Amino acid sequence: MKFDHNNISPLDNRYLSKISDIRNIFSEHGLIKTRFIIEINWLLFLCEKYPRYFTKINSATIKKIIKFRDSFNDQSVLEIKKIEKTTNHDVKAVEYYIRNFFNKDKGLSKYNHLIHFGLTSEDINSLAYAILLKDGLKIYLNNIKLLNANLKKLSKKWINIPLLSRTHGQAASPSTIGKELKVFTTRIDREIKKISDITPLAKFSGAVGNYHALDLAVSNIDWIKLTKRFIKNFNVEQNRITTQIEPHDWIAEMLQIITRINNISIDLSQDLWIYISNEIFKLKLNTNEIGSSTMPHKVNPIDFENAEGNFGLSNALNDFFINKLTKS
Template identity: 40%
Template sequence: MASDPLDSLSPVDGRYRAATEPLRSLLSEGGLIRERIRVEALWLLHLAAAVPRLPGSTLPPAVQARAEALAQEPPADAAGAVKAIEARINHDVKAVEYYVREQLSAAGAQAPTLELVHFGCTSEDINNLSYARLLAKARGVLDATLGELARELGGLAHRYADAAMLSRTHGQPASPTTLGKEIANFAARLRRARHRWTRVEILGKWNGAVGNFNAHVAALPDVDWPQVARKFVESQGLSWNAYTTQIEPHDWIGEYCDALAALNVVLIDLCRDFWGYISLGYLRQRVNEAEVGSSTMPHKVNPIDFENAEGNLGIANALLRHFSEKLPISRWQRDLTDSTVQRNLGVALGHSLIAWRSLARGLGKVAADRERLAADLDQAWEVLGEAVQTVLRAAGVPGGYERLKEFTRGRAIDAATLAAFIDGLPLPPGERARLKALTPRDYIGLAARLALEA
């Protein structure tokens, strides 16, 4: 019987169940069991073809078909059947082996063929390829959501490319930018972070109990087992790791998690900046009349999508950082600490997906308040001090910076005050006229062009 989401201990499977649905078939307990079944069946098929001298390697059509079906898509009740076996023998991977043997036996496989199931394998041969395949598939699912985010950011950057905005450095008024350019900054950062994450090489090992093909060589010493194993791993779309202990050392998972955490940091920064722009009134949120913003203050329209995203990104990164630091460490030839940790990979990726979807909702609700942007700029004529002092420098006038520091620092400056100051500068009349025509709204450099080029 399916559990009620209201009874879930984790919000990933409770409150946010719908948001994480795309990952559930991959990174749930059932997803892991099904992937282990696939790997066991794939190894039988590969071994039978690669080492045909093994007794039982010639598979009758019905057995071949059943093995191929298990390798492609195990039956709907497969995970439950494996769990029933595990409850009896208290070993999760051995339970998968027994399930596969039962399935093949039912299809007519004889004893020699059944003995090829899990041949030469340790549990970690099955596990490391299962997790590698699952994390590769999960990355594809997640990257599609990142693509949607990237397109949303790109659209906003172009839409507001020319929307002049007062910058704030150290929280204080600074040289103007455009809202589109600030969004383009995040689009560029996300693009780089996404590229780094999607390029992490996914490795696999298939070399027995301690990484030396001990059992393989004992059985058939003249077979090139490293070559057989390498072809098998690479046939899964994975990179071959020849040097391991009992476990694939998980360095690549550390890189994968670290790169994903770095990407999430970019998005945390984005959430906080957009939260701030909403607070300043630079961005307005579309109002849903049916929603309630506060249980006591009826007027509230809170930036909850950005807050929700930030919170979930923080939880994801706490786990991802732990994975990247813990998983590459294992005592001697292996300990079991990685097993329980890896079972939480889906939790971290789930919180990332929840956050990204929440962020996408938030981005879809915002619009620039151009009047509010302009009003702030009109009160910040002092930011043109940078332009004036740089023109003085370009004209070879000594002490330009010091003149503007004395004139602007800590003082309220308006258009008339600045114009009077410019009239007294030792510059050609044309340069003085050009500076007097400059307004904070115009002083955006190449921001609009850069936003459109992002």
């Protein structure tokens, strides 16, 4: 939008500076571009690996197609969105965008039949989402590891600072601040190990997942092995036994782990602002900030409170996707 304040989501306004790295991945621009790259790379893959079955392609044509692929920009997105207004189909709009470009060049137009060859939309989408989630997960993991590393430093630094523990909200036995923080770092370490083992999956087997169109076109090719090789180029593994859609179990598993990390982080946030309330910690006053509109002496633990709310919202969305995506 022309002005940030016209956006609906605070992620596109108030919190924009905090998510700029993942915004580039998960924006609509990022999704459309990834679909576009998959379509182009599939065509090149077929022609380069099996020129005797598909139209032979020379180096000059390859360079021309790669230049077109690598020049994708905001204008490309606008053109694809314009096509989508007619097709009412997002993946088909990408295909038509490529076809329109190829039709302007006699040398490229003879490859039109290989655009989206043998595929269904879910082949493009499942691989595109796997790529986006893989890239986003890498950034997420780096941030979680950084958070845990900072907590470990503080745990070690404060290991001998005494703290009166509470159970059921009542004064209990003594502990230390460092030990209490170590509880959180240990929990997060377990979840980091689990989420690091997640394998992104995609299907590339056409309508209903049986490789029909591909096998009918060229029966001499082992399409299961070939599509596996293609998907592997994106550092994604093949789910070769599916229906028309990839069942998304791996995404649900990933979101369940993220939900547990969210809950650990909510627990940490609540403990920290309780420590502040009990004057175990003291918030630093930023002279440029206002803690209260009517009580200027107040400094509120707003970062921990905001974190708690955002983690809760994330959990609600995760729960929806976990239950929705795994049911076809």
